[in-house]
Amino acid sequence: MNSESEVFARVQSGVGRLTLNRPKALHALNRAMCEAMTGALLAWRDDDAVKSILIDHDGERGFCAGGDIRMIAESGAGDASEARAFFDTEYKLNHLLFDYPKPVTAIVDGIVMGGGVGISEPADVRIATERTTYAMPETGIGLFPDVGGGWFLPRLPGQTGVWLALTGARLKAADTVFLGIHTHFLPSDALEAFRAILAADPAHPIDVADGLETDAGDPPIEPHLPAIERLFAFDTVEEIFAALEADSSDWALAQLATLKTKSPQSLKVTLRQLRTGAGLVSFAENMAMEYALGGRVVRTHDFQEGVRAVIVDKDNTPNWSPANLASVSDAELDRLFAPLPAEEEWRPLD
Numbered sequence: 001m002n003s004e005s006e007v008f009a010r011v012q013s014g015v016g017r018l019t020l021n022r023p024k025a026l027h028a029l030n031r032a033m034c035e036a037m038t039g040a041l042l043a044w045r046d047d048d049a050v051k052s053i054l055i056d057h058d059g060e061r062g063f064c065a066g067g068d069i070r071m072i073a074e075s076g077a078g079d080a081s082e083a084r085a086f087f088d089t090e091y092k093l094n095h096l097l098f099d100y101p102k103p104v105t106a107i108v109d110g111i112v113m114g115g116g117v118g119i120s121e122p123a124d125v126r127i128a129t130e131r132t133t134y135a136m137p138e139t140g141i142g143l144f145p146d147v148g149g150g151w152f153l154p155r156l157p158g159q160t161g162v163w164l165a166l167t168g169a170r171l172k173a174a175d176t177v178f179l180g181i182h183t184h185f186l187p188s189d190a191l192e193a194f195r196a197i198l199a200a201d202p203a204h205p206i207d208v209a210d211g212l213e214t215d216a217g218d219p220p221i222e223p224h225l226p227a228i229e230r231l232f233a234f235d236t237v238e239e240i241f242a243a244l245e246a247d248s249s250d251w252a253l254a255q256l257a258t259l260k261t262k263s264p265q266s267l268k269v270t271l272r273q274l275r276t277g278a279g280l281v282s283f284a285e286n287m288a289m290e291y292a293l294g295g296r297v298v299r300t301h302d303f304q305e306g307v308r309a310v311i312v313d314k315d316n317t318p319n320w321s322p323a324n325l326a327s328v329s330d331a332e333l334d335r336l337f338a339p340l341p342a343e344e345e346w347r348p349l350d
Contacts, residue, residue, distance in 0.1 A: 006021055006030070006033050007037055011044070014050065014203070016052070016054070018056075020055075020056070027062060030067075034092075051103075054198065055120065057107075063109055065114070067090065073304060076300075093118075094147055094287065095284055095349070098122035104123040105124065106127065108126060114136065115147055117136060117148075121181070124206065127184045127209060128173035134172075136165055139168055140168050140263075141318075142318070144273050145165045148286065148290075151277050157180070159228050174216040174220065175220060178221065186209070186213055197212070237264075240271075241256060241259065264327070265332075273289070287348070305318050
């Protein structure tokens with residue numbers, strides 16, 4: 001393997017392995033990494049010697065912390081053409097994994113956010129460890145949970161996906177396995193055994209994971225499920241705010257305080273994205289919606305300001321505009337969600 005490669009792609013004992021190797025950026029995805037993974041997956045799709053796919057990361061740091069946000073923001077400050085090209089490539093990879101004809105395993109050992117969720121959620125086997133931290137924190141930077149969030153999140157139990165998407169809550173493995181975000185819990189010291197057994201039985205990663213999985217522990221989120229179901233079931237963010245305030249429990253007020261730090265525009269965009277995604281019949285439809293939305297949102301004030309506050313200057317004091325929910329108009333949401341002209345629409349790979 002070339003140690004300079006940002007993705008190691010190779011076939012070992014019948015397993016097509018994709019290993020992320022951008023540790024200084026917590027393996028955040030750029031366009032070249034997405035292209036490398038797509039190229040390997042297309043080559044392996046009809047290769048009878050490849051029985052399944054394994055996605056993991058090299059080194060000790062995180063699985064994948066997201067996408068190349070700085071590049072996206074810099075592009076969004078202009079005509080957003082480079083950002084759209086990245087989204088197009090990334091979403092094609094997400095869809096390729098979603099529809100892949102061979103079993104896909106993702107070992108989510110560490111931080112998994114944004115783009116990392118996009119390449120792991122489509123997998124058949126999604127292994128969490130005691131080092132796993134999952135989040136979709138996009139409302140805190142003026143974005144929305146893309147890479148398939150509009151499909152996966154509303155299909156989690158009850159309103160948990162809406163709660164996760166709006167608050168950006170961080171979950172550990174006990175919660176992610178309980179909610180079905182990840183399919184198995186393995187201690188990190190069992191991962192080499194998983195890889196070794198998979199090498200002997202590359203066509204059946206689910207059986208291998210089933211044989212090694214252990215209990216992730218009691219899920220901290222479970223006692224809050226009735227509250228989430230009741231308080232996040234509304235179709236407007238204003239109603240969710242009002243319900244949390246009226247509930248007045250410590251937990252509800254903590255969620256409300258968190259939501260008040262997020263971009264009002266992003267909160268409204270995200271809720272509409274998830275409510276729309278829940279009614280779509282194909283993953284490709286969802287990705288087309290997110291592509292049209294993403295190309296516009298990255299050019300908004302709130303995304304530029306969110307990236308400045310959280311990633312560039314790190315002062316964590318974004319100046320959102322509009323500054324409150326009432327000032328985010330339905331007309332602006334309609335503009336952001338409008339379909340693209342036919343010649344500009346996102347389409348999956350053949």
